Amino acid sequence: MPVSTAPPAAPTAYADFDALRRHDPEIAEVVLGELGRQSDSLQLIAAENFTSPAVLAALGSPLANKYAEGYPGARHHGGCELVDAAERMAVERATTLFGAEHANVQSHSGSSAVLAAYAALLKPGDTVLAMGLPYGGHLTHGSPANFSGRWFDFVGYGVEAESGLIDYDQVHTLARQHRPKAIVCGSISYPRHPDYAVFREIADDVGAYLIVDAAHPMGLIAGGAAPSPVPYADVVCATTHKVLRGPRGGMILCGSELAERIDRAVFPFTQGGAQMHTIAAKAVAFGEAAAPAFAAYAHQVVANARVLADELEAEGFAVLTGGTDTHLISADPAPLGVDGKAARGRLAAAGLVLDTCALPYGDSRGIRLGTAAITTQGMGEAEMPRVAALFTAAMREEGEGARKVRAEVRALAGRFPPYPG
Template sequence: MDFEHVRATDPAVADALLAERDRQRDSLAMIASENHVSRAVLEAQGSALTNKYAEGYPGERYYAGCEHADEVENLAIDRAKELWGAEHVNVQPHSGTQANMGVYLAMLDPGDRILSLDLTHGGHLSHGHPANFTGKTYEVEQYEVDPETGYIDYDALHEHAEAFDPDIVVSGYSAYPREVDFERVQEAAEAADAYHLADIAHITGLVAAGVHPSPVGVADFVTGSTHKTIRAGRGGIIMTTEEHADAVDSAVFPGAQGGPLMHNVAGKAVGFEEALQPEFGEYAQQVVDNAKALAGRFQEHGFEVVSGGTDTHLVLVDLRESHPETTGGEAEEALEEVGIVLNKNTVPGETRSPFNPSGIRVGTPALTTRGFDEEACEQVADVIYRVVDAHDDESVKAEASDEVDALCEEYPLYE
């Protein structure tokens, strides 16, 4: 990846691309929604398919010359069906948010009701935040996790659904570290005669590998991202039954999007093929094992881990008890200085601004892709603790930076 052709045309962009490659190589990506794709996926996404308009669907395009685009999209669809056991799959959404948009447009009218998890409790913007199109278009109420346990209270959710009478109940979250009981959410949706949308954007790969229960066959609609735990390049996906297939496809195109990004669809196809191999299951299990190791080590250091641990790829740390004067933003900035890239995050019962909240969210997908095991993740947890504990101490940060450099050399990326 030396970008020789880019450099010949645009040295400034080539410099930025090389610098980004080096930044990823020389730092530890621990943002829970980020991962590193293979060189094969990178090549597919940088292919000549970026030149091709392919509005419509395989066999029903609005442009000529789509025979190879059809082949690639059909491969992506067939592999997705095999991975998740879905009846119908749409691989065209540009992101997980646009996958959610496709479902809303297919099944809701403006002013219809959505019941979803509050953003500060682990939900997502596209589930109904007032700054998002969902909050502007639909009537939204939100449920919360139990403030004492950090777990979803499914009985309370059931009662809320009966009282609010939503048209869609949303499960699946962006900062909830525990296993989701999709069956219980489905019961709540059925009690309100509502659809159930399971957004598995963060756990798509974990579900595919069988290390997290699947909502496919339980929820009416399953949406996800294809670049977090599945490593298939950036994009979104919708899975549903044949009953809703036409409505969903029409909502994606022409309802919400024009031409699909066929080079991204190619990346999805390649990434799905990789995920169908036996070693992907080992990877997904290691992602979870590594997150559990992180959570355990954090607790040994006195960090408050929301819900007391994790069942997934992420750990949510509430700093208010152990470091009441340190915000998530200060922790994020200090850690980035030493080469650990994670994100500040709201926590249940948040008392600060979401722009500088009380917690940090820490993920293991990208570290696991590099080959990290539990012991290595515990070492990273030690570094994170030391930096957060003394985030203004330059000597501590210098020592931490050296340790991160050594880990990056031991577990190389894109050699």
């Protein structure tokens, strides 16, 4: 069974919530309000999770005070001996956990990790092949609103119209046609495992780097519930939150031959001083993810997602690709008479919090959800039919009926508090 997080540890001299109440009651009210919101609704945003009390303790530690530009043993500031130890532990734990030769744990986010990977391998104007945004590509995969779309020439690949699966023949054809400097494998809403070996073959055929943006599946990879891209990719970018259950931040994995280029692309090219409290919290999360309990958790996340996808389909939602291999579910609520934006609003009013996503081959939007957070709370496959039924009720009920649905969601959430105590 998955292991739920526990209540935060007792306040210490440096993490005293009573001090926040005294000195800034307005912000204290916001913090308590957010804890209440997370506790009486279901957090189904695929990119969110609940960190452990140990991760929270590291985030609220005196390491937040330390300026540490540079890398362990080569800082631009004095007094870094202890934070050096924390970063070395984070790097060692990450490389061991994922079987990588090198890890950079300083990236502030998944987007900044991708930026650093591009900075290390590409020059402005280079051609990059990545999943098109209408099919689930990320902003950093060529959006004109993002640095990626302004600095590089992106070509988008898509998915097969009937199956919704990646069209590998199209990927190969586009690669041969455009000869990209890099191919990006990764998505924010594709619920199936990519075939990393095929991407590697295509990259080798055209002499391209293979960058895997594994922000979503990285926690599943850590727990052995998803295949690893590390043996195939030149660079793997990821976040440390989502299924991995660490602090909000990014990381980069690569081989030793690219280590110096990646490190210099993070600092000093794209970032300044490292956030040492966050790096320590990443080290804690990597340690937790190496434990057998986390492997059980990761597999439970997938089991829950598969059941929930099946139940949503039975309730009338059109589930993309017919199901999921991961924590992610993408679905079209159109058969229930609403689009993704309207569905998100109705579900949010009922306390079912999720996102919208692009739908392939259409202008409307669908919904995207994940099972990482509710699995951390302790929910299992037995709860998934009820969650799916609440989705349908939230879409259909109004007035008093809608209030009853909200009360049922609150009751279900109350049985599985994120921080019991």
